[in-house]
Amino acid sequence: MLEKLFHIYSTPLYNHLLGKTGDPELSEDLVQETYLRAADKPDLDSVRNLPSYLFRIANNLLIDHHRRQTVRKTDADTDRLDTCHDESGGPEMQAGTVITLERIKASLATMPKLTQDVFILCRVTGKTHKETARYLRISTSSVQKHLASALNRISQHNETGNNR
Structure with missing residues (x-):
């Protein structure tokens, strides 16, 4: 049959x-x-x-x-955060950049997976909101909501120095 x-x-x-x-x-x-x-x-x-x-x-x-x-791509893109800093500045600037990137990674780890994926696709890989929406099969407004949430949590994390 x-x-x-x-x-x-x-x-x-x-x-x-x-x-x-x-x-x-x-x-x-x-x-x-x-x-x-x-x-x-x-x-x-x-x-x-x-x-x-x-x-x-x-x-x-x-x-x-x-x-x-999507999981493979966003995992690989998270690894790109380690290499995103500008090496043209002095040692103090480079150290500050590394600390900032570590805080962003720590903050991302506290977020829901979809919010992490949206942040990485939009801010690390440079995809547009529309491309990210199509890639993740969600609406553009959901991309905007998740990105705003991610940026808010990263900002709070950097201001307080702890995980929220």
């Missing part, structure tokens, strides 16, 4: 995923993973609408892929 489903729906699934990702290799991998997940379902015969079920699996796999990419 699964082989028959594969022959009928693998091309439409691939085209659907390719339209969303623009990446032929990723789309192919996601189609294969979709059928592996379907094969793991013991009562596949009882699913009423198998095409919808397959497309739902594929879409969920794509969402999971995007989430993993």
